[in-house]
Amino acid sequence: MVNLRSPRFQLLLVLQVLMLIQSKVLCYQYKVGDLDAWGIPTSTNPQVYTKWSKTHEFKMGDSLLFLYPPSQDSVVQVTAQAYTSCNLKDPILYMNNGNSLFNFTSLGDFYFTSGEPGRCQNNQKLHISFGNGSAYSPSYGPSALPDSAPSYPTVFGTIPAPPSSAPSQSFPVLMVAVIGFVVCSLLSGNL
Numbered sequence: 001m002v003n004l005r006s007p008r009f010q011l012l013l014v015l016q017v018l019m020l021i022q023s024k025v026l027c028y029q030y031k032v033g034d035l036d037a038w039g040i041p042t043s044t045n046p047q048v049y050t051k052w053s054k055t056h057e058f059k060m061g062d063s064l065l066f067l068y069p070p071s072q073d074s075v076v077q078v079t080a081q082a083y084t085s086c087n088l089k090d091p092i093l094y095m096n097n098g099n100s101l102f103n104f105t106s107l108g109d110f111y112f113t114s115g116e117p118g119r120c121q122n123n124q125k126l127h128i129s130f131g132n133g134s135a136y137s138p139s140y141g142p143s144a145l146p147d148s149a150p151s152y153p154t155v156f157g158t159i160p161a162p163p164s165s166a167p168s169q170s171f172p173v174l175m176v177a178v179i180g181f182v183v184c185s186l187l188s189g190n191l
């Protein structure tokens with residue numbers, strides 16, 4: 001029989017909880033397109049980046065990994081308009097080290113393409129809609145903290161029920177998201 005009060009069982013329980021937490025907070029690096037090289041899509045799979053972004057969900061602290069020969073290609077983050085028109089003149093971010101990591105630190109829409117002329121027109125472009133329609137709704141980002149946190153303890157003395165519009169599990173989810181973000185940042189050396 002398993003003795004529920006035995007130290008061994010309790011240790012097991014603690015380990016299980018830790019593993020559960022870990023599996024939720026660990027961040028991942030996603031190789032863009034699941035390809036070994038960021039490049040112009042092949043004729044057999046011209047929509048590879050569109051398909052890939054649709055089938056992946058990302059969370060705070062995750063990163064996109066663009067791999068390519070640094071002498072031959074680059075990555076630019078651009079605005080939605082520049083993405084549509086393939087305008088490479090004023091990129092938000094330019095990376096050309098061949099091993100480019102883009103870290104998700106805020107919610108929104110992210111548009112990437114190659115910094116090399118003509119490649120955007122050939123569908124070497126990636127649009128990620130981050131935090132929209134996924135399990136993590138926009139209010140769970142770190143920016144939601146300052147609005148909700150300060151008034152509770154001082155005004156009421158105890159933590160009151162969340163506003164009726166908010167789902168009841170939003171606080172733990174927020175905490176998991178924030179902890180995940182911090183852990184991810186620590187692991188990747190951002191803080």
Ligand SMILES: *[C@@H]1O[C@H](CO)[C@@H](O)[C@H](O)[C@H]1NC(C)=O
Pocket residue numbers: 107108109129130132133
């Ligand atoms: C989220 O989705 C809605 C509806 O599809 C859209 O109108 C809005 O612009 C999106 N916001 C972001 C940040 O993607």
Ligand SMILES: *[C@@H]1O[C@H](CO)[C@@H](O)[C@H](O)[C@H]1NC(C)=O
Pocket residue numbers: 063093101102103188189190
């Ligand atoms: C993302 O994080 C990694 C590891 O901390 C860092 O090397 C890289 O420069 C970051 N990327 C951007 C675009 O800031």
